[in-house]
Structures are given as C-alpha cells and as structure tokens.
Amino acid sequence: MPGSTGKPLEGLRVVECASFVAGPSGCMTLGQLGADIIRVDPIGGGPDYQRWPVSERTGKSLYWTALNKGKRSVAVDLRSPEGRGLVIALATASGRDNGIVVDNNAGRPWLSYEVLAERRTDVIQVHIQGYADGRPAVDYTVNPEVGVPHLTGPAGSGDPVNHVLPAWDLLAGMTAVTGLLAALHRRERSGQGAFLQLALHDVALAGVAGMGWLAEAEEQGDRSRHGNHLYGSFGVDFATGDGRRVMVVALTPRQWAALRTVTGTEKVFAALEDVLGVDLDEESERFRLRETIAAVLRPWFEARVLDEVTRELDAAHVLWSGYRTMGEVAAEIRAGGGSGVIGQVDQPGIGEVLTARSPLRRGEEYGPVATAPRLGEHTGEVLGEVLGLDGAELGGLVDRGVVAPF
Amino acid sequence: MPGSTGKPLEGLRVVECASFVAGPSGCMTLGQLGADIIRVDPIGGGPDYQRWPVSERTGKSLYWTALNKGKRSVAVDLRSPEGRGLVIALATASGRDNGIVVDNNAGRPWLSYEVLAERRTDVIQVHIQGYADGRPAVDYTVNPEVGVPHLTGPAGSGDPVNHVLPAWDLLAGMTAVTGLLAALHRRERSGQGAFLQLALHDVALAGVAGMGWLAEAEEQGDRSRHGNHLYGSFGVDFATGDGRRVMVVALTPRQWAALRTVTGTEKVFAALEDVLGVDLDEESERFRLRETIAAVLRPWFEARVLDEVTRELDAAHVLWSGYRTMGEVAAEIRAGGGSGVIGQVDQPGIGEVLTARSPLRRGEEYGPVATAPRLGEHTGEVLGEVLGLDGAELGGLVDRGVVAPF
Structure with missing residues (x-):
C-alpha cells in the first residue's frame, strides 16, 4: 500500500472526548499503533488543558502535550446543539474504520450510547467513569479508598502515604483500549457494535483484588506496612x-x-x-x-x-x-545512557523537550516520536475530511462560534 | 451461535508462558473478554507459584490464584526437548484463532519468534522483558530507576519511598495485550503476523515522560516532594x-x-x-x-x-x-457497600475468597466471576483438543515425565 506505515491500526479512526490521564493515554497508545486519534475539546480547552507540570518557558502544559502526542485536535463549542451535532457526526461517520468513540464525560446525555447507536447501530463506545454509578472520582480519591496508602511508606508510621503516580488512571486508560480493540475484533467478524463502561474505582478494586490483597486482608486482617521492603520475599x-x-x-x-x-x-x-x-x-x-x-x-x-x-x-x-531523581533520569538520557524509548521533539508552544515513543516495539524497533497538536489545529481539516464540509461551511461554523478559529 | 457467550474475543486462543504480574494480568483480561487462555507452566509451577500473599488456611498463593482466574493450566517439563516441542506446537497450532503467544521468558531461545514463525508464519508473539536489551528487571527495581520513589512520601523527608502497588507491571500487562489485539486486527485484515516486544523499564520511562514529568525535571530540576498533596492544584x-x-x-x-x-x-x-x-x-x-x-x-x-x-x-x-485499610475495604464489601466488580468464589485449594470480575462492563453488566485452575489441571484436555493427542499418547507423555500427571 503506497504511503502505508505498516502500523497495525493504520486507517482506524477514534474520536476521543476525554480529559486528564485515562482516556488520553489509552487513545495515545492506539495512535502510536497507527490509529487516527481525533481529540475533541471545548473551545479554550478541557479541564486538563493547563494541568501541571507546565513549562516555565511558555506557561504551556507539559502534561497535556505529553498525553496528546500524535493526535489531531478539534475545538468545538460543546454547549451548542450545532457543536454537539458535529461531535456526534464525527463519532458516527460511516465507513468500516469509523464509528469508535472514547469519552469520560459525566452528565453529557447528548453523547450517550443511545444517541450514537441511533445514528450508527454498530458504533463502539467506551465510556470511562469515576464510579460505576456515574459519580465522579479521580485517581487521588480512588487510591485511598482501596487501601493502598495504608500499605505504603515507612514501617510503623501511622499516616497513610498517597502515591504520586496516577497508576489507576494509566491502567484504566490501557484497560479501556483493550476493551475497545476486543469490541472492534467482534465488530469486524459479526458487525455488532458495543457499549463498554469502565469505572476508575472498579479498575482499582479489581487491581488490588487481582493480586490477592483483598482476599488476604479478609482472611488475615491488615498487613502491617513494611517500608521499602518488597512483600513476601x-x-x-x-x-x-x-x-x-x-x-x-x-x-x-x-x-x-x-x-x-x-x-x-x-x-x-x-x-x-x-x-x-x-x-x-x-x-x-x-x-x-x-x-x-x-x-x-x-x-x-x-x-x-x-x-x-x-x-x-x-x-x-x-x-x-x-535510585535516581527525575532530573538524574533526564540527565542520564541526555548523556546517552537512557533507553531508545525516549527521544526529543521540538514541541510547538514549548520548545525542545524529552518525549516518549511507544514502549511497544516491533522486533527491536521503536516507533517515531511525535508532537502534540495546537488546540483546535485540525478542526477544519478533520471536519472537511470526515464530514465533507467545504470552506464556506467551515467559515460559517467559525463565524457562528461553533468551532474555534483554526 | 448456540452456546455463545457473546463475549468479544470468544474463540480466540492465547498461549501464555509468563509469570508474576504483567503477562498473567494482561492475559487474564483477554480471558475475561472471552479468549481461551492456556497458561503453560513448568512441572511444579513457575517462580510465581508460591508468591505472597498466601492463604494461612492452606498455604496456597492468593496472588497466583487471583492472577490466573478463568485460565486453563498446562504443566510441562520445559527443559526437555519434547516438552518444549509441545509448547511450540500449542503456540503455532493452525486455525484463524490460534497462533498467539505471550511470554516473559529471558533466555529461552527455543521459544523465540524465529522458531515460532518457522512453524506458523503469521504467528503473533508478544514478548515481555525487563530491559529492552534482555536484562532482567522487576517492578521493584524499575520504579526507583525512573525517579518515582524520590517524589513519593512526606515533604522534607530525605528517603525515597517505594510504592507498594506494582503499577508498572499492571500497566505493562495491559499494554502488552493492547499491542496483541492491534496485531490481531492487522492479521485479520492482511494475514501478517507480528513480533512485539515490551520492556517493563520502557513502560515506566514512557509512563513518567507521558505525563510531562521528565520534560519538567529537565527544564526545572527536581520537583520537591509534597507529601499527600496533589501536584499542581x-x-x-x-x-x-x-x-x-x-x-x-x-x-x-x-x-x-x-x-x-x-x-x-x-x-x-x-x-x-x-x-x-x-x-x-x-x-x-x-x-x-x-x-x-x-x-x-x-x-x-x-x-x-x-x-x-x-x-x-x-x-x-x-x-x-x-481512606480505608484493605481489611476495611473487604469488610465494607461483605456488608454490601462495595461495587459489583467484586464477587466471591470457592477457590479450589483455598476456599471462599473475595475475587474481582473484569472492570470492563457491557453496558451496566459485569461479567462472571471465575476460579483459577489447579496447576496442570487441563494438560490432557488442552493437548487433546488443540494437538489431537489421544489417551495413549497423553499417557506416554506422563510416563516419560514430559507433562505432569493430570
């Protein structure tokens, strides 16, 4: 195929209406595997658009740019019926490789599975939640709830230690896209769509139960914390x-x-x-x-x-x-002692930064590095390409404030 | 289809030659999505077979049983050429739904992609490693190397705090099966196999870089640790x-x-x-x-x-x-205050334990609970079903010590 990258998900198109870590990191992985990821944000950016760490040089978020590498960005007024209609049209566009959406929006009935499946019966939607009942939660609230901070930190100390790594978020993102690809496998064979839901709190509970920790606590009571000692060996x-x-x-x-x-x-x-x-x-x-x-x-x-x-x-x-500090890790990589998974890019809006390739290698070969889009950079391109809007129609959308100027 | 579970990966068969958390947890997720997971262990069990936590009642590993729920277990003498031949035959069996293997074996050239692809050109192998160069590593060694313990724990304290949750392992497992399903998507369309490799150290480096932490440290030096405060808000x-x-x-x-x-x-x-x-x-x-x-x-x-x-x-x-201790989490679930993701099973060899369903729900619906197999429980069944061995042939394998009695 001329121009083919040979990547396994080449051609696949995923509409991402998500923010923070889970949805964005999972979809970024799909992008690194070749999928076209269209991240949809409200005009001005989602709640994660300024999230720390931010670059001291320019004030731009190093977090947002790192989590959205290689995606196309569309910025739409998500409060307007016309903007919502555009998102629904993107998510349910026809074609074998379309009709896939990942979202983490609480209280957005306009983007419900019912709405999407009415437009395209075989749509695949993966909806990421805080709790399974729809209440919000974040990694920082879920982790204390499932007991991990009480196991972490110096032996004998009374106070629980929160982890800094949003581990459940990262795991939820990858679980979400595993479910997505499984649903796609089924759709390819049977033509059936799917509505999958995944709650961060469930990911964490299944995570601790999945190593036997919950069964242990029930049988033996709470394990005492043991500092930096590895457990059980x-x-x-x-x-x-x-x-x-x-x-x-x-x-x-x-x-x-x-x-x-x-x-x-x-x-x-x-x-x-x-x-x-x-x-x-x-x-x-x-x-x-x-x-x-x-x-x-x-x-x-x-x-x-x-x-x-x-x-x-x-x-x-x-x-x-x-042990290394994060600064030492960076310095070591710069000195050539790192791993091929880290490269550098000139990130528009920030400048030169260390960045990660996908850790999934084909044989020995790492994939390329990528930069994050400017917010709304691809609004016109995507709406033209996927929905067939022409210049006049796009101009009208901008004039009416339905999409951000691009 | 009569007898169909409707699960998206129904029919798919994955041969798992892995131990500890990453491979087993990733493959368990594929199993929960409907795949037939055949876990292959050496006779007597792999290095994770006695891993803590263990049940005080019976001495059996709560960890192993939690990470291998719903799988079929085959126990083979992996040092013998005949035993190795059986594993290779399982991994490369013909049929559209066969020819998929996940392993984390360092120094097992007999299970290399070259060997497998010679038997089945479209085989998909996902090989999980410690470092990309093949050296071993585990979650507990990787995490200090990428700088996370220096960010974790009380503000002002000098000593790094190891996390207890093997977060990178869990993430690596789910990343591995995301890659596997992407490769399967490509194989279904193009007939091409794939050899994917994934190093735990790369998962961790890409993880910290993927939230902008590495770029931040390079630009601004090491962030001071800030106890249980969330970073940046x-x-x-x-x-x-x-x-x-x-x-x-x-x-x-x-x-x-x-x-x-x-x-x-x-x-x-x-x-x-x-x-x-x-x-x-x-x-x-x-x-x-x-x-x-x-x-x-x-x-x-x-x-x-x-x-x-x-x-x-x-x-x-x-x-x-x-905040809850793990014991409080268990007690709350027993009192009915938990989440549908947790159920209970009568685990052979242990007794009644709390266990997790998949956090991936179809609509509102959780999947079923499952128990782990007895080590080698399905050796005869699997070798008969996949390789067509008859009773006499199976008896011979047992007699020669190539497989454990089942």
Missing part, C-alpha cells in the same frame, strides 16, 4: 558508601544465591539458618527475616561507592537498580 | 474529629467553589485573595498556597465526625473519598 534499599541508594531484590533462589555470593555472606547465612532452624531458600522465610538479612548485608554496601557496587552486582547477576 | 488529606481520614480534591473551579461553600470559607479565601493579590480559581495558585488553604480548612474537618463530613461533602458535591 527479599528486596530492600541500601545506602552506598558515597551516599547513593540502590534497590536489591532476591525473589528467586538463584537471585538469593547471587546476592550471598557477591557479598561473601554465604557462611553467615548458613550459620544463621542453622541456629534459627530456617531455610532462607524459602521466600517466605526471607521475608520474615528481612530485617536480619538487610542488617547482615548493609555493611557490604556501606563499604563501597556506587561504581563499585554497580560493577560487582552486575558481574554477579544480582537483580538490583540504582 | 489543590488536594490533600484531612483528619476528622473521630480520627478518620479523608482525601479532598479541588482540581476544577467548580470543585473549589463547592469546597469553599460547604466549609463556609468563602469570605476567608476572598479576603486572602485580596491581601495576597492572588486568584485561587487558578489551580497553580491553589497549589502554591496549598498549606495555607489546608490550614484554613482543617478545623472544619476536625470539628466533624466522618458521618457528618460524608453527609455534608456529598450534599455539596465535593470531590472526596475516605
């Missing part, structure tokens, strides 16, 4: 002689053997096993004796600078990593 | 008069207005805006003055017990939630 952080910090993990017997060997502690642990009557090859025993194990190992790390620790642990095939 | 936890804790968020002007109104603090904040010359309708100003705002609001929460706080915040449509 051995893994914890150590300070090095030069004030750096490393995370060291011995999940499997082989990793545990490697750690003992490189630190020269085999005899110490053999004697400990003898005197305590335990077998530290059992991961549960390593967890139970985690503080003891860490105390035996600590002097080895304190006696070495990070460079030495790196050399020796790597040579011994220990499973470990070094 | 207003959101923080408050203690209630009865010693409970709530998370309160005012991301948007409307949420901020609701919070001021219900707490009766409009005049205080108006006066503060006057004297400080700021506009707290700007989220960046709410973040800058977060400690001041929290200090003004705190007495309102301290003067009320959780029941009152709940009633008043809900009536005012404030965005908030209550």
Whole structure:
C-alpha cells in the first residue's frame, strides 16, 4: 500500500472526548499503533488543558502535550446543539474504520450510547467513569479508598502515604483500549457494535483484588506496612558508601544465591539458618527475616561507592537498580545512557523537550516520536475530511462560534 | 451461535508462558473478554507459584490464584526437548484463532519468534522483558530507576519511598495485550503476523515522560516532594474529629467553589485573595498556597465526625473519598457497600475468597466471576483438543515425565 506505515491500526479512526490521564493515554497508545486519534475539546480547552507540570518557558502544559502526542485536535463549542451535532457526526461517520468513540464525560446525555447507536447501530463506545454509578472520582480519591496508602511508606508510621503516580488512571486508560480493540475484533467478524463502561474505582478494586490483597486482608486482617521492603520475599534499599541508594531484590533462589555470593555472606547465612532452624531458600522465610538479612548485608554496601557496587552486582547477576531523581533520569538520557524509548521533539508552544515513543516495539524497533497538536489545529481539516464540509461551511461554523478559529 | 457467550474475543486462543504480574494480568483480561487462555507452566509451577500473599488456611498463593482466574493450566517439563516441542506446537497450532503467544521468558531461545514463525508464519508473539536489551528487571527495581520513589512520601523527608502497588507491571500487562489485539486486527485484515516486544523499564520511562514529568525535571530540576498533596492544584488529606481520614480534591473551579461553600470559607479565601493579590480559581495558585488553604480548612474537618463530613461533602458535591485499610475495604464489601466488580468464589485449594470480575462492563453488566485452575489441571484436555493427542499418547507423555500427571 503506497504511503502505508505498516502500523497495525493504520486507517482506524477514534474520536476521543476525554480529559486528564485515562482516556488520553489509552487513545495515545492506539495512535502510536497507527490509529487516527481525533481529540475533541471545548473551545479554550478541557479541564486538563493547563494541568501541571507546565513549562516555565511558555506557561504551556507539559502534561497535556505529553498525553496528546500524535493526535489531531478539534475545538468545538460543546454547549451548542450545532457543536454537539458535529461531535456526534464525527463519532458516527460511516465507513468500516469509523464509528469508535472514547469519552469520560459525566452528565453529557447528548453523547450517550443511545444517541450514537441511533445514528450508527454498530458504533463502539467506551465510556470511562469515576464510579460505576456515574459519580465522579479521580485517581487521588480512588487510591485511598482501596487501601493502598495504608500499605505504603515507612514501617510503623501511622499516616497513610498517597502515591504520586496516577497508576489507576494509566491502567484504566490501557484497560479501556483493550476493551475497545476486543469490541472492534467482534465488530469486524459479526458487525455488532458495543457499549463498554469502565469505572476508575472498579479498575482499582479489581487491581488490588487481582493480586490477592483483598482476599488476604479478609482472611488475615491488615498487613502491617513494611517500608521499602518488597512483600513476601527479599528486596530492600541500601545506602552506598558515597551516599547513593540502590534497590536489591532476591525473589528467586538463584537471585538469593547471587546476592550471598557477591557479598561473601554465604557462611553467615548458613550459620544463621542453622541456629534459627530456617531455610532462607524459602521466600517466605526471607521475608520474615528481612530485617536480619538487610542488617547482615548493609555493611557490604556501606563499604563501597556506587561504581563499585554497580560493577560487582552486575558481574554477579544480582537483580538490583540504582535510585535516581527525575532530573538524574533526564540527565542520564541526555548523556546517552537512557533507553531508545525516549527521544526529543521540538514541541510547538514549548520548545525542545524529552518525549516518549511507544514502549511497544516491533522486533527491536521503536516507533517515531511525535508532537502534540495546537488546540483546535485540525478542526477544519478533520471536519472537511470526515464530514465533507467545504470552506464556506467551515467559515460559517467559525463565524457562528461553533468551532474555534483554526 | 448456540452456546455463545457473546463475549468479544470468544474463540480466540492465547498461549501464555509468563509469570508474576504483567503477562498473567494482561492475559487474564483477554480471558475475561472471552479468549481461551492456556497458561503453560513448568512441572511444579513457575517462580510465581508460591508468591505472597498466601492463604494461612492452606498455604496456597492468593496472588497466583487471583492472577490466573478463568485460565486453563498446562504443566510441562520445559527443559526437555519434547516438552518444549509441545509448547511450540500449542503456540503455532493452525486455525484463524490460534497462533498467539505471550511470554516473559529471558533466555529461552527455543521459544523465540524465529522458531515460532518457522512453524506458523503469521504467528503473533508478544514478548515481555525487563530491559529492552534482555536484562532482567522487576517492578521493584524499575520504579526507583525512573525517579518515582524520590517524589513519593512526606515533604522534607530525605528517603525515597517505594510504592507498594506494582503499577508498572499492571500497566505493562495491559499494554502488552493492547499491542496483541492491534496485531490481531492487522492479521485479520492482511494475514501478517507480528513480533512485539515490551520492556517493563520502557513502560515506566514512557509512563513518567507521558505525563510531562521528565520534560519538567529537565527544564526545572527536581520537583520537591509534597507529601499527600496533589501536584499542581489543590488536594490533600484531612483528619476528622473521630480520627478518620479523608482525601479532598479541588482540581476544577467548580470543585473549589463547592469546597469553599460547604466549609463556609468563602469570605476567608476572598479576603486572602485580596491581601495576597492572588486568584485561587487558578489551580497553580491553589497549589502554591496549598498549606495555607489546608490550614484554613482543617478545623472544619476536625470539628466533624466522618458521618457528618460524608453527609455534608456529598450534599455539596465535593470531590472526596475516605481512606480505608484493605481489611476495611473487604469488610465494607461483605456488608454490601462495595461495587459489583467484586464477587466471591470457592477457590479450589483455598476456599471462599473475595475475587474481582473484569472492570470492563457491557453496558451496566459485569461479567462472571471465575476460579483459577489447579496447576496442570487441563494438560490432557488442552493437548487433546488443540494437538489431537489421544489417551495413549497423553499417557506416554506422563510416563516419560514430559507433562505432569493430570
């Protein structure tokens, strides 16, 4: 096919009426897999348009531009019936590769599945919610509700620790597009559309239940928090002689053997096993004796600078990593020590920034980098291409304030 | 179709040769969407078979059973050429719905794409890795490397805080199956197979870059950690008069207005805006003055017990939630206050446990609950059904120790 990128979703068109992390990150992934993502925003931008972090250079949101890379942007007056009609027409345009929409709008009955399916019976809509009953929720409210902050942070401390990473949001986005592609598979075979709903709170509950944590709490009561120790096996952080910090993990017997060997502690642990009557090859025993194990190992790390620790642990095939601040991660990538998943772009409105490719590689090959659109940049192009509007019609829409000037 | 479940991936067969969280959780989601997931393990189980949490009642892993619900289990001697041959045959079986494999095996050249594609040119393989260069990594080592623990935890504290939730693992699993379904879409249309690789470290790097955090750190240096405050707008936890804790968020002007109104603090904040010359309708100003705002609001929460706080915040449509321990989450669900996403099953080997359905609903409808298989439970059934082995052949495999007795 001339001009084909060979990407698996090439040709597919997805209308995204969503904001913040979940919908935008999921749809961005579909875009990286080749789909044409049309992000629809209200004129002036959605509630996430100024979300932090923002660039000090220009005031533009680094968050919004990072989450909307490679998309086309359409800006419409979503309060006007005519603007709403345009969105419905985009979402239900005819053609095998159209008729797919992702939204996270609470209280927008005009964009309901009933409305869309009336226009196109095989439409696929994935509706992302806070709670399944339609009440709003965000990652920061959902996470405390499912018990994770009470498990996080220093042992013995009473106060729960919120996570900073909006993990449930990211997971919800990817779950949403997994459901979308499954529904598309069915539509390709049977012609049937689908209305899928996904609540962030359900993603989080299913997430903690999905690792057995809910069943554990019901059977055994609340697990005590254990600081930076990994749960149920051995893994914890150590300070090095030069004030750096490393995370060291011995999940499997082989990793545990490697750690003992490189630190020269085999005899110490053999004697400990003898005197305590335990077998530290059992991961549960390593967890139970985690503080003891860490105390035996600590002097080895304190006696070495990070460079030495790196050399020796790597040579011994220990499973470990070094802690970095975000600034150090960026600096390391700039110095060439990063990963091919990070590249750079000249982001219009901001300037040169580090940016991510899709982590999904075809063989060894990463996909290209991309920039985010200017808000409303593609309004005319998309309405012309998908709905067949001509210049006069587009001009009328701008004049009536139905779409932003583009 | 008689007997059809109507699930979108019905008929699809995926061979899973993976352990721990990423591959198993991603494939479980495909199973919940209707696919037949065949999990292949070594005889005796993979490295995750005893992973914590484990049931005190029976010693069985609550983690393994939660991550492998609804799958069929095949147990094979993966060191023997004959056992490896069986896995290759399962992964490359003919038929439109076969020829899909997910693995996370480092150093298993016998299960390489080259080997598989030689047997079936349109095979789809998704290979999950630690690092893109093949070195091992786990969530607990990757997260410190990408800078998140340095952003997490109490403001001013020097020590990084590891997250407890293996967020990158969960996200990698769902990213892997998103890639898988995209490749399947292409195969259905073009007949082409695919070899996709996904490194956990890349998922994490792309994750932090994907919210603009990497670009921010490069431009502005390291952000200081800010405890339980939400970044870039207003959101923080408050203690209630009865010693409970709530998370309160005012991301948007409307949420901020609701919070001021219900707490009766409009005049205080108006006066503060006057004297400080700021506009707290700007989220960046709410973040800058977060400690001041929290200090003004705190007495309102301290003067009320959780029941009152709940009633008043809900009536005012404030965005908030209550902190719970995992045990409280479980108890609340048992008391009927949970979500339809959680159900219960009688898990063979363990007994009655709380378990999750898929958070993806068709309309309002959740899918069914499911139990995990016994290790190797379906070895005979699967090898008979997919490879056409008869009883004598299966008996021979058992006798030769190639598969576990089933």
